[in-house]
Amino acid sequence: MKINKNSYIFSIVFTFIATFVLVLPLTLAYTATKPIADNYWRLQHYVKTLRSLGLPSSAAQAQEAKNAFESLDKYQVIPASLAAQDSQDYSVVQANVTGALAQAARAGLTGPFDLVQIKNVKVIFQALQDSSATGNLPTFFYITNLNGQKRYAGNFTGPGLWGNVTLAVGVNQDSSQIEGVQVLYNVETPGLGGRINEKGFQAQFANLTPIDGQVEFNPNGQKKPDGFDAITGATITSTAVKDIINNRALPELKAFIAQMGGM
Amino acid sequence: MSTPTFGFVTKENLRFNNPVLIQVLGICSTLAVTTKVLNTLIMTLAVSLVTAFASFTLSWIRNLIARRVRMIFQVLAITFYVVLFQLILNAFAPEVARSLGPYVGLIITNCIVMGRTESFAPANPPLISWWDGFTSGIGYMMVLLLMSLIREPLGFGTIADIPIFPKEFAGGGNNWTIAIMAPSAFFLVAIFIWVFKTDLLKKEAAAKAKKAAPPLPAGAAVAGGAR
Numbered sequence: 001m002k003i004n005k006n007s008y009i010f011s012i013v014f015t016f017i018a019t020f021v022l023v024l025p026l027t028l029a030y031t032a033t034k035p036i037a038d039n040y041w042r043l044q045h046y047v048k049t050l051r052s053l054g055l056p057s058s059a060a061q062a063q064e065a066k067n068a069f070e071s072l073d074k075y076q077v078i079p080a081s082l083a084a085q086d087s088q089d090y091s092v093v094q095a096n097v098t099g100a101l102a103q104a105a106r107a108g109l110t111g112p113f114d115l116v117q118i119k120n121v122k123v124i125f126q127a128l129q130d131s132s133a134t135g136n137l138p139t140f141f142y143i144t145n146l147n148g149q150k151r152y153a154g155n156f157t158g159p160g161l162w163g164n165v166t167l168a169v170g171v172n173q174d175s176s177q178i179e180g181v182q183v184l185y186n187v188e189t190p191g192l193g194g195r196i197n198e199k200g201f202q203a204q205f206a207n208l209t210p211i212d213g214q215v216e217f218n219p220n221g222q223k224k225p226d227g228f229d230a231i232t233g234a235t236i237t238s239t240a241v242k243d244i245i246n247n248r249a250l251p252e253l254k255a256f257i258a259q260m261g262g263m
Numbered sequence: 264m265s266t267p268t269f270g271f272v273t274k275e276n277l278r279f280n281n282p283v284l285i286q287v288l289g290i291c292s293t294l295a296v297t298t299k300v301l302n303t304l305i306m307t308l309a310v311s312l313v314t315a316f317a318s319f320t321l322s323w324i325r326n327l328i329a330r331r332v333r334m335i336f337q338v339l340a341i342t343f344y345v346v347l348f349q350l351i352l353n354a355f356a357p358e359v360a361r362s363l364g365p366y367v368g369l370i371i372t373n374c375i376v377m378g379r380t381e382s383f384a385p386a387n388p389p390l391i392s393w394w395d396g397f398t399s400g401i402g403y404m405m406v407l408l409l410m411s412l413i414r415e416p417l418g419f420g421t422i423a424d425i426p427i428f429p430k431e432f433a434g435g436g437n438n439w440t441i442a443i444m445a446p447s448a449f450f451l452v453a454i455f456i457w458v459f460k461t462d463l464l465k466k467e468a469a470a471k472a473k474k475a476a477p478p479l480p481a482g483a484a485v486a487g488g489a490r
Contacts (some may be wrong), residue, residue: 006331018324019339026350036355037353040354
């Protein structure tokens with residue numbers, strides 16, 4: 001039988017077969033590499049959360065980082081209905097939170113919101129996996145106890161230039177001093193805004209003292225106690241980092257500390 | 264139509280028909296990824312391999328593809344290799360994947376890949392198509408590496424992340440920010456084209472004057488339309 005390659009039937013059947021033949025190996029490759037990529041992001045999350053609390057941590061010592069991360073107390077703000085449903089993963093610390101703390105609930109969800117302690121770390125793994133493409137990670141709060149002094153951290157997402165920027169921000173016991181800021185997720189321009197991911201940029205946040213709960217850019221050539229250097233040529237990304245710290249991280253951490261301080 | 268030889272294809276793609284300098288294709292990524300030598304190397308390597316294998320695949324099934332649906336297969340085959348490369352990068356070199364950001368995915372619409380799979384692969388056997396795709400990528404790599412070797416030292420004071428200038432240059436705010444922004448890439452491409460083309464024309468004129476050397480080989484199908 002002679003095949004007419006210009007017939008519609010042949011085009012459709014051939015397109016179908018070719019698509020199947022090409023997409024199948026991709027699916028298999030995706031399934032095979034997904035756990036490796038997920039492991040990497042999980043380890044990054046451990047290391048960066050610990051660093052934002054001012055604790056030394058490195059990806060080379062994966063097991064230490066994992067243990068240290070799991071020993072942190074973990075909290076989240078979720079809808080009350082969900083907290084009531086899932087009592088093996090969450091235990092309610094404070095029902096019906098309002099104000100800055102309610103702002104920490106994931107965008108798009110409706111209240112009332114409860115502040116819950118996370119009993120099962122799998123909740124965080126699942127959230128990391130779900131947000132790996134968009135960076136839209138729900139806000140988790142962490143507490144560590146260092147020589148009798150508590151430190152608080154959380155991860156906060158905000159809009160950058162091209163997509164979401166997610167920061168891990170850690171503060172001391174009364175949020176008067178920043179312990180560290182680490183970039184968990186960004187899709188900013190490589191070489192410009194993408195430089196927020198560099199060590200030098202992130203290191204300058206350690207021991208900053210916000211004035212009235214705000215940090216600012218350093219004026220040209222000067223260093224201020226509440227200031228950090230913006231990245232030249234990446235004004236929008238630098239401002240995004242500043243806004244996430246000022247409008248989300250610091251107020252929400254302050255509200256969280258006030259809530260936990262009564263305990 | 265006779266099949267071009269490997270040597271002819273190599274010379275065409277690296278020199279007389281260089282994808283960046285003569286055909287002026289792939290300019291978008293030329294601006295974007297040439298700020299760091301390492302990123303440039305990985306990106307151009309990816310383009311070379313994707314172009315090579317996509318050309319090979321499309322040339323292999325060229326007799327089965329109806330003319331009016333050929334675009335679907337071109338994009339499908341290119342996407343296949345790009346996504347495969349991206350998955351491998353994500354799993355085994357996550358830091359590189361991160362610093363390249365969205366640019367790996369954008370290889371799919373890289374004009375060089377589209378141009379070679381549209382113009383060369385459907386008319387030639389698989390092996391020479393593979394070689395054509397690969398050398399096109401190498402021609403692209405040559406120019407981009409040269410650019411990144413100029414842009415990275417001026418912009419960051421480093422080459423492949425190794426500092427080459429004193430700390431006062433990069434850390435003291437004396438680096439050329441313009442060198443890592445898009446305009447500098449335009450200037451550099453223009454300067455390269457100018458130097459390269461002048462040299463080429465001079466040689467051509469010299470050859471004509473002697474009347475001994477053969478004229479420039481006719482361009483092997485310059486991809487038209489693709490940008």
